[in-house]
Amino acid sequence: MNKWKRRSPLIGACAAIAVLALLLVIYSATGPVPMAGTKSISIDVVYEDGSRDHYKITTEARFLSDALKSIPDLKIEGTTSEEEGLLVTAINGREADMKKGKAYWELLCDGEPASYGVSMQAIKDGEAYTFQYTKIQKKSDKT
Structure with missing residues (x-):
């Protein structure tokens, strides 16, 4: 049981990073795309x-x-x-x-x-x- 208690913060941190990465990908795909040039x-x-x-x-x-x-x-x-x-x-x-x-x-x-x-x-x-x-x-x- 001690083994899982030590790993749970690491698992939570990995899950949070994965969610943030997914949100960044979604924003990049749907955010405003400026057009270069005149x-x-x-x-x-x-x-x-x-x-x-x-x-x-x-x-x-x-x-x-x-x-x-x-x-x-x-x-x-x-x-x-x-x-x-x-x-x-x-x-x-x-x-x-x-x-x-x-x-x-x-x-x-x-x-x-x-x-x-x-x-x-x-x-x-x-x-x-x-x-x-x-x-x-x-x-x-x-x-």
Whole structure:
């Protein structure tokens, strides 16, 4: 019985390493894959009042957050965390605040909700991104 007590921490450690390796393989297979080289993309911002700004750029950036930094007329504000990356709270001085107005900036890629946030969204040539001011509807508003 003593023999098994001494081996159980080793077995547990090996199992933990195997699980971590499996998770790393899964993330590598399903995570964002940035495209190298020059890409042309467009970015639209649709504000609460329906007005919009349009930007078209050519960039070497691999992720959307880096491409956005290269647009001088586009001011993105937000909070950054290691886990989530950039959480956009204001664009060109127009705020979307969950606490005050129950609204947020929704990120769309080619008209569909983006798979990742701004910091992790890998960009590809020809894609169109939209930041849409989106208000959360109450359940009673939906019916």
